[in-house]
Amino acid sequence: MNVLREVLWPLVAVIAAFVVGGIIILLIGDDPILTFRLLVGNSFGSAKDLGWTLHYATPLIFTGLAVALAFRCGLLNIGAEGQLYVAAFATAWVGIKFGGTVVSVFGKDENWSWTSLPWYVLVPLCVFTAISVGAIWGAIPGILKAKFGSHEVINTIMLNFIGIALVSYFTQYYYKIPGDPIMQTAPIGEAAHIPQLNQFLPFIPKDVPLNVAFLLAILMCVLVYIFLWKTKWGYELRAVGENASAAEYGGIDPKKQIIIAMTISGGLAGMVAIGEVLGNRHNYYDGFSAEWGFWGIAVALLGRNHPLGVFIAAIFFGVLMRGQIFVDAFTVKVSKDLGEVLQAIIILFVACLQMYTMQRRIKGKV
Amino acid sequence: MSGILTFALIWSAIRLSTPLIFAALGGLFSERSGVINIALEGLMLAGAFTGAVATYELHNPFIGMGIGMLAGVLLAFVYAIACIKFQADQVVAGMAINFLMAGLPALISGAVYDSSGSTPQIDITHQLPAMNYFIPVGVLSNISFASFLAFLLVPICWYVMYKTPFGLRIRAAGENPEAADAAGVRVIALRYGAVLISGALAAAGGAYLSIGQSSLFTRNMTAGRGFIALAALILAKWRPVPVMIACLFFGFTEALAIQMQGVLKMPSGEDVPVQFIQIIPYVLTIIVLAGFIGLSRAPKALGIPYRKES
Numbered sequence: 001m002n003v004l005r006e007v008l009w010p011l012v013a014v015i016a017a018f019v020v021g022g023i024i025i026l027l028i029g030d031d032p033i034l035t036f037r038l039l040v041g042n043s044f045g046s047a048k049d050l051g052w053t054l055h056y057a058t059p060l061i062f063t064g065l066a067v068a069l070a071f072r073c074g075l076l077n078i079g080a081e082g083q084l085y086v087a088a089f090a091t092a093w094v095g096i097k098f099g100g101t102v103v104s105v106f107g108k109d110e111n112w113s114w115t116s117l118p119w120y121v122l123v124p125l126c127v128f129t130a131i132s133v134g135a136i137w138g139a140i141p142g143i144l145k146a147k148f149g150s151h152e153v154i155n156t157i158m159l160n161f162i163g164i165a166l167v168s169y170f171t172q173y174y175y176k177i178p179g180d181p182i183m184q185t186a187p188i189g190e191a192a193h194i195p196q197l198n199q200f201l202p203f204i205p206k207d208v209p210l211n212v213a214f215l216l217a218i219l220m221c222v223l224v225y226i227f228l229w230k231t232k233w234g235y236e237l238r239a240v241g242e243n244a245s246a247a248e249y250g251g252i253d254p255k256k257q258i259i260i261a262m263t264i265s266g267g268l269a270g271m272v273a274i275g276e277v278l279g280n281r282h283n284y285y286d287g288f289s290a291e292w293g294f295w296g297i298a299v300a301l302l303g304r305n306h307p308l309g310v311f312i313a314a315i316f317f318g319v320l321m322r323g324q325i326f327v328d329a330f331t332v333k334v335s336k337d338l339g340e341v342l343q344a345i346i347i348l349f350v351a352c353l354q355m356y357t358m359q360r361r362i363k364g365k366v
Numbered sequence: 367m368s369g370i371l372t373f374a375l376i377w378s379a380i381r382l383s384t385p386l387i388f389a390a391l392g393g394l395f396s397e398r399s400g401v402i403n404i405a406l407e408g409l410m411l412a413g414a415f416t417g418a419v420a421t422y423e424l425h426n427p428f429i430g431m432g433i434g435m436l437a438g439v440l441l442a443f444v445y446a447i448a449c450i451k452f453q454a455d456q457v458v459a460g461m462a463i464n465f466l467m468a469g470l471p472a473l474i475s476g477a478v479y480d481s482s483g484s485t486p487q488i489d490i491t492h493q494l495p496a497m498n499y500f501i502p503v504g505v506l507s508n509i510s511f512a513s514f515l516a517f518l519l520v521p522i523c524w525y526v527m528y529k530t531p532f533g534l535r536i537r538a539a540g541e542n543p544e545a546a547d548a549a550g551v552r553v554i555a556l557r558y559g560a561v562l563i564s565g566a567l568a569a570a571g572g573a574y575l576s577i578g579q580s581s582l583f584t585r586n587m588t589a590g591r592g593f594i595a596l597a598a599l600i601l602a603k604w605r606p607v608p609v610m611i612a613c614l615f616f617g618f619t620e621a622l623a624i625q626m627q628g629v630l631k632m633p634s635g636e637d638v639p640v641q642f643i644q645i646i647p648y649v650l651t652i653i654v655l656a657g658f659i660g661l662s663r664a665p666k667a668l669g670i671p672y673r674k675e676s
Binding site (some may be wrong): 024028029030078131143144147148149151153154155158159161165166169173249297301333334335337339341343344345347351352353354355 | 462477639
């Protein structure tokens with residue numbers, strides 16, 4: 001019965017969102033049935049479709065876990081976007097500086113790296129960078145909330161703007177190859193690349209960038225589950241989310257838990273950089289994220305803040321992320337913004353249904 | 367340095383604080399009644415987009431601004447249903463409204479104007495005029511009609527909030543809804559009203575951005591101003607006159623930052639990069655919140671849905 005309820009309400013929210021989305025499509029003068037067929041009909045039919053869907057789902061698993069873990073502590077981390085941005089740039093920076101990157105500046109080779117580490121040192125170093133830089137950017141609003149009581153929602157939004165502007169500055173002034181028309185850093189060294197799954201699984205086409213970060217994402221679902229429900233730390237974190245004053249009475253320091261939760265959450269968001277920088281694009285570029293940080297909120301809410309739910313919800317939103325490209329290309333009027341609109345409506349419906357689902361609430365006044 | 371503090375800077379500060387004042391005063395009504403309004407950003411975007419479309423189509427900025435405000439009311443009604451009727455988590459529902467307004471304008475303008483997220487340029491003669499349009503005095507050309515309206519709203523809001531029964535009831539609903547209910551105040555209806563007012567005001571601020579400060583709507587053109595307005599509201603301890611001062615403070619620093627561009631130099635002798643100028647309001651918001659939030663006291667029932675005992 002309990003399991004049924006956990007599955008039923010998210011499903012109701014999704015169906016309701018599609019109904020409202022359908023009405024919007026009708027109003028702007030297009031065919032909702034055709035649009036929805038394009039949106040969800042290109043996701044699982046072939047190895048290529050499935051590969052792309054899972055590839056789109058990978059960053060959403062990380063950000064979904066990030067938001068869900070913070071949620072469990074009564075915090076809303078809207079800052080996953082900024083956290084993954086700074087992590088992605090830092091990861092690319094390490095990949096350039098320690099990866100032996102040599103760039104061609106107007107025909108002349110320049111060595112931009114300090115050293116050239118072997119892959120078995122460089123990859124762990126890059127992964128460590130992604131996690132720790134994301135964690136630091138996440139810890140800041142945690143500390144601000146614990147020390148001053150300022151709400152994490154406003155602070156994380158401000159830190160998104162700040163983080164994205166800062167990495168854009170470093171990219172533009174220091175790590176862009178002169179003459180490159182695109183705002184992107186130099187490529188990371190090849191030793192920092194992580195394998196794409198098509199290297200082991202020949203049935204996945206070569207152009208599908210699905211990489212080992214997807215397997216890492218599955219592992220993180222398991223680890224987050226163990227952390228939250230099988231360890232003392234996870235218990236304390238959830239206790240603060242359930243009832244901060246009761247937890248405090250029981251000897252748990254809510255302030256400490258807030259900082260811990262935001263730090264881990266930021267680290268999880270930072271892991272997006274592993275799949276995208278090391279496994280896919282092999283550099284950092286302006287407009288790096290397809291708003292994965294924000295989609296993570298919908299993923300967490302729809303997944304009921306549970307790692308298994310997050311995984312399923314991330315696949316669902318991966319379908320939408322792939323589908324909106326087809327919608328953009330093959331409908332007359334509907335643009336890829338449909339995905340974002342559906343995502344927002346789903347969040348709204350999940351929030352409205354929470355009085356039936358006993359969803360935990362965000363703490364604090366704004 | 368003396369060349370920096372000029373009248374131009376003051377006009378610029380007034381211009382930049384105008385949308386903040388509208389939004390923060392809107393937030394004041396909603397939050398004083400007990401409903402968190404983190405949706406200000408989305409409500410502003412609704413006003414900015416609808417205002418731009420209506421002005422472009424009807425060639426009249428006043429009607430455009432009115433329709434923009436109407437869109438804000440409509441969206442605020444959706445938000446109010448979620449927060450009051452369904453007792454949704456107000457922060458989550460508010461963010462949903464913000465996300466919706468990040469995507470919906472782009473979806474609509476993509477279908478109607480075949481663009482990716484922006485509306486067509488509005489002719490300069492159809493934009494919100496400066497005050498010398500009404501009173502032909504030269505100096506008034508520096509003050510937009512919207513700025514005039516925003517600053518006029520400050521004493522009006524103060525009067526409504528502190529000198530009318532409506533204001534008293536709003537404050538009661540936000541402080542102690544049970545007692546207010548027992549005294550015959552219709553808490554639920556009041557909260558609906560307060561949230562709708564916040565929608566109209568925030569949307570007016572958004573409309574000023576698209577049809578006054580610039581000449582078209584662009585995607586996410588509010589750039590966090592809804593949240594900065596919220597920070598100003600907290601800094602002002604939810605009171606109208608301090609709200610104006612807090613918004614002027616944010617507007618002034620932004621104006622100063624813009625003016626400093628090209629004047630301030632990096633240690634290396636180069637101009638301060640644009641990114642550093644851009645982040646100033648955001649850094650300031652974080653600092654102000656951290657420094658002042660402990661001193662301010664939110665309405666007691668803020669964020670708590672009201673359940674009428676039957």
